[in-house]
Amino acid sequence: MKRSEHFRGIVIKRLKQAITNWLNHEHPRSELPPVNFSQLLADIRPGDVVLVEGRTRISEVIRVITQSRWTHSALFIGAPATYYGTPLYEQLMRYWSGSPQAPLVLEGLLGQGTVLNPLEQYAGDNLRICRPKGITKDDTQRVIQYAVDALGTEYDFRQLLDLARFLLPWALVPRRWRSTLFEVHAGKHTKTVCSTLIASAFSAVRFPILPHIFKANDGSIRLKARNPKLYTPADFDYSPYFEVLKFPPLPMTQVGLYSELPWEDGVVLDPDNTTPRTDEREKSEDST
Structure with missing residues (x-):
């Protein structure tokens, strides 16, 4: 009985550690x-x-x-x-x-x-x-x-x-x-x-x-x-x-400084913030 309880304890401990490692995986x-x-x-x-x-x-x-x-x-x-x-x-x-x-x-x-x-x-x-x-x-x-x-x-x-x-x-x-x-x-x-x-x-x-x-x-x-x-x-x-x-990567320390930010014209991002969308692509999709 004691041996089986000891084995069960080891299994549970390893399972908890495996779950913890999986949950702590970083992107x-x-x-x-x-x-x-x-x-x-x-x-x-x-x-x-x-x-x-x-x-x-x-x-x-x-x-x-x-x-x-x-x-x-x-x-x-x-x-x-x-x-x-x-x-x-x-x-x-x-x-x-x-x-x-x-x-x-x-x-x-x-x-x-x-x-x-x-x-x-x-x-x-x-x-x-x-x-x-x-x-x-x-x-x-x-x-x-x-x-x-x-x-x-x-x-x-x-x-x-x-x-x-x-x-x-x-x-x-x-x-x-x-x-x-x-x-x-x-x-x-x-x-x-x-x-x-x-x-x-x-x-x-x-x-x-x-x-x-x-x-x-x-x-x-x-x-x-x-x-x-x-x-x-x-x-x-x-x-x-x-x-x-808040500490923005491009600090706005002066009035009107936002007008000088290096915007990329004609391009927006999809909701996942990774896929660029050009104005031409948007017009094409809107017409379909």
Whole structure:
């Protein structure tokens, strides 16, 4: 019996690893970067939320579930060296073996869990920065500390499936499977996903993302916090409490500069953004 259970455990482990590898397969980046990464690197601040248009198969799943191009979120921590001499520095360096000068993001990744990675790894990807408006320096540090305390936790793929069941009109998994979205656990979670952890960190300092706003019986305006497990990366983009920063590859730094952009006349792209269509081809197709 023990031998069969051991064999079953090995099979399940290998199957999970195979599925994880398949879901983490990345499509190649576009030839031209969609954002000005050097400008982003110069402007980003610790506590900013980085939204990523992912290129993996798991990103395609999340894109279908959330109906948004933003399939991943990460919290910008900054360079560990900026925290030198503090307990946070020691904590970061236990999970980061690279240079303490490297600007880092904290993120939850399938197959890796909650980890630190260099922001540089996203150079060439489509990115957007969401900056919490008016947050204090002390609360920014508390948000970062909350997230850093979660380093090493596993990625909760089950939560992703449950979120799909909650958001989509059709079920990806059988309804008889018990949802984990509304479970309440004592203490800290042992598993999480990227947007849930970040939402929990901001909720810990009572910074709003997309709260439920209502009028109390006395006529005052009150807020109710949302379940952090229901947040998706796009919610930081939708939130009126976060400033959205974009870094176009061709910056519009002067009035009227758009008129000097190098447009290709007489050519448009098909919906897949890859097939050129000339004016002559459009006229021919319209006449048929």
